[in-house]
Structures are given as C-alpha cells and as structure tokens.
Amino acid sequence: MRLPFSKLFHSSYSRITLNRTTTLFFVFSFIHCFTQGIIQSFLFSIDTEYNSILSPITTANIPSINMTVCDGSPGNWRLRICNDVPSHRPYPCSDIFRSAVDTHNNLVADRQMVLDGDNLVITPSSNFTVVVSSGSKSVSLSLQCTQTLLYSEQFMHNWQREDLTFVFLQFWLFGISVFAIMTDSVPHTLTVLITRVIITAWAAYAVWRTNYYKSQFTEIIFNPGTPCSFNIYPTYFQLRVSYEIPDLILNVTALLIACRLSIKLLRDYSAQSLKCVGAPTHINRIHKFFMAVLACLQLEGFALAAATALWLDVIVNTALAKISAHNLIYKGLIVLTIILLLPWIAMGWYAIKNEMKRLMIVYLGIAFFLLTSWSLMFYSIVYRWEFLNWPYLGCFTVASLILIVASLVLGVICRLNFGKGLAQYLRAEAALASVDFAPEVFKHDEEKASLDLDIKVPATFREPDEGFNSASTVSKWNDTLQKLRPVETIYVTSARSA
DSSP states (O other), rough: OOOOOHHHHHHHHHHHSSSHHHHHHHHHHHHHHHHHHHHHHHHHHHHHHHHHHHHHHHHHHHHTTEEEEEEETTTTEEEEESOTTTTTTSSOOEEETTTOOOOOOOOOOTTHHHHHHHSOEEEOOOGEEEEEEEETTTEEEOOHHHHHHHHHHHHHHHHHHHHHHHHHHHHEEEHHHHHHHHTTTTHHHHHHHHHHHHHHEEEEOOOOHHHHHHHIIIIISSBSSSSSSSOOOOTTTHHHHHHHHHHHHHHEEEEEEEHHHHHHHHHHHHOOOOOOTOEEEHHHHHHHHHHHHHHHHHHHHHHHHHHHHHHHHHHHHHHHHHHOOOOOHHHHHHHHHHHHHHHHHHHHHHHHHHHHHHHHHHHHHHHHHHHHHHHHGOOHHHHHHHHHHOOHHHHHHHHHHHHHHHHHHHHHHHHTTTTSHHHHHHHHHHHHTTTOOOSSSSSOOOOOOOOOOOOOTTOOOOOOOOOOOOOHHHHHHHHHTOSSSOOOOOOOOOOOOO
C-alpha cells in the first residue's frame, strides 16, 4: 500500500524527531556525509591536477601496452617495465632502475623550474626522449625518466578513482543511516557502524601509504642519480597529507560519536517493541532476518557496483586493456552485473516481504550466479594481478562477495520462514500507517498479561478535524487486524464515542 507524499513526509519527520537520539543520529550522519564528501573532493582535485601533468609525458613515447612494476625494499628498489603480466612466461619485463646499483648523474638544473610552469607543451623527440616546454624554457627527459614517471602516474590514476568512490560511499551510507532510523532496524544500524570502522581503518592506512610512497618516489625518481633526478611534484605529498590527516581525525571522531549513538539506538530497539500490531517474538525474529537481508542488499548495491566500475576502468583505461585477451568476457560479465543488480535487490525485498516463493527462487538463483561468476574471475591471471596490486579494488571485491554470501544465506533463512505470519504483519503495518496510525505509539510487552500502552505523541499529531469518523477508522483497523491469524492480534477500541 503506497502512502501519499505528504503522509510519507510527515511519517519520516516523526521518525527522525521521535527522540533526541534519533534526531542527533540523523544530524550527525548528514554533517559527516557532506564534510567527508568535501574532503574527498579536494583529494580528487589534487590527484587530477598532478595526474594531468604526468599523463601527457608518459603517453608521448611509451606504448600503451606498457606498465611498471616495483618490488624490493627501501634502499634496494627494483623498477621494471613490462608489456604483459609478470606471471607470464617468457618473462615480459626489463629493468628501468635499481636503487642499490644504478647511478645516473644526469641532473638538469632547470628541470624543476620548467615543470613547475604553466601551459606545459609536451613534444616527443628523437631517441625516445620527450621535450617539455614552458614559455621560452624547455627540458629534455630521457626514456628512462619517462618510464620511471609512468610508475607514479599509475598510482595517481588509482588514487583518483579511490577518491571519487569515497565521495559516493558517504552519500550511500547517509541513505542507509536514514533507513535505519525510519525502520528501527538493528541490522542497518550495525551495518553503518561496521562500515564506518572499515572507513576509519582505511583512512589510517591512507596516511601511512602516502608517506610510504613519498619515500619510495624520492628514492627512485627525485634523488640525484636517478633517471629523472628531480621532484616533478614537490608539493603533492604535503598537500595530500594535509587533507588526509584531518580526514583521519574526522573519521576517528565520527566513529566514536557513531558508536555512542548506535549503542543507544540499539538499546532502545532491544528494550522496547514499538510495533503497531504487537507482533509476537517469532515474528519480530523473522522481521530482523528480513531487515538483515535488506541491509546486506543495500550495502551490496554500492559494493558490487563500485567493484564492477573499478574493474571496468582498469580494463578500459590502463595497460591491461591491451594485455588482456579476454576483455570481451570481462565486459560481458560487467554488463550482465549492471543489468541484474537493481532488479535482484528489488526481487529480494519484494519476494521476502510478500512471501512469493517463485520470485524467491529467482532471487536466490541470481545471487548464486553473481557469486559463482565473480569467484571464477580469480581464474584470470590479469584479474588476480590487479586484485593483488591494488588493495582498494581487492577490498571492494572481497566485501561484495561476502555480502552476496550473506544475502544468499539470509535469503534461505527467510524462505524457510515463509507462511509464519511476516507477510500479514507487514501488510497490516502498512494498512495502519495509511490511516495515520503511527507505528511508534505503542510499547508492547508480551510477557505481561495485559497490554501496556505508553503513548508517545509524534510531532505530526493533530486533533481530528470536524467530521472525523473515529468509529469508522477503528473499524478499518479491526478489519485489517482480523486478517492476522498467524500473528497475535490486538483489537483497538475507540476512546471516544462516534
């Protein structure tokens, strides 16, 4: 039963402002969402700016099939350029620079001044060199230097995609937070809290990672004696850290606040049963499984979409697009995933809510297909290589697979509970909401012999208008509730005469 927009708005407002905790949770989620979005947007702009300097240089004379790989340890880095995944035989890589062995005293004094200028002009030259010009000044970069810069360009391209994904993730989490308040959902509240823990851990890792790669780039690109012997972006790492540290502080602070508010909400949900039809314990338990499925599906909607989009960008805009021999298969799976994702989420919600057995079979079948097909991707050497070398893609891939498994298992549990009253309960709840019977007005304790009414007046409560037929409204409630044979029924009687 679909509510008019005005009633839906008033019902939403009542839920959000039900008490101080729900209001603070909403305001906190809103502020944190936009603050984090702004910080990640600044990081994205920084990465885009510096990547726009590197990209023309590295694409001038380096074939698009080439990629760089660096292994070793501080003081003994080995940078190589490859035209295939290094796992292949014969070995497809050759050395560019070894920090412990090679020395190239080719420092050009005015390089820094030229590359810090505006309106850079990139011109391929003979002997595979690249001439970079800014106004009347120019400098020539050797092939080894441009190959070395390709390594840093690869990372900046990845970081751009990470920043953009985090911006969307914040708004997605805000939506799930609002849904948690609207439905008094324990699973959604826990989902948001756990996700914030993961985001905070990643923020701490990002600060460490930036300093780690600053040290590595200094040793293989910036220091005298390296193929380039100059710092092409002297302020990049300082700028990035200047945003990442506040981002980490904000995440830690927000996590502590979220823990406090979430624990209070969870205690409220556990201590009270704010159900308008007084459902018994087994219905409440089944309903929690239903909400857990919804929480997994809603988070999976973002996790799988993000993992798919990141992998699509890899096989379209990186060297792996030229290296991989099975791009058509990968793109086919991506397209199929995009087509199935939203209908699959809708099927899970609708099939469980209405206890539709055939639709539930389709939902479980699609879940099994997605799990199997994306698990088989690890058979691909190209996919395994990118999975291991880009932790961000690896995190979203693992998260999406875990959520698919959770959605599948919880879906089976819900299917086994069909016919035990959940569908009738949800229909009655919607029917009562349609006649302005707020679901939060009753506190029901099944252990008591009598019904304990703890009336809480929502913000949208108003006196009945003249002509309001109380007896007619109560009759509608009773007609709806009488259909709940599997569910404990509470009959509502009028407190005033017709």
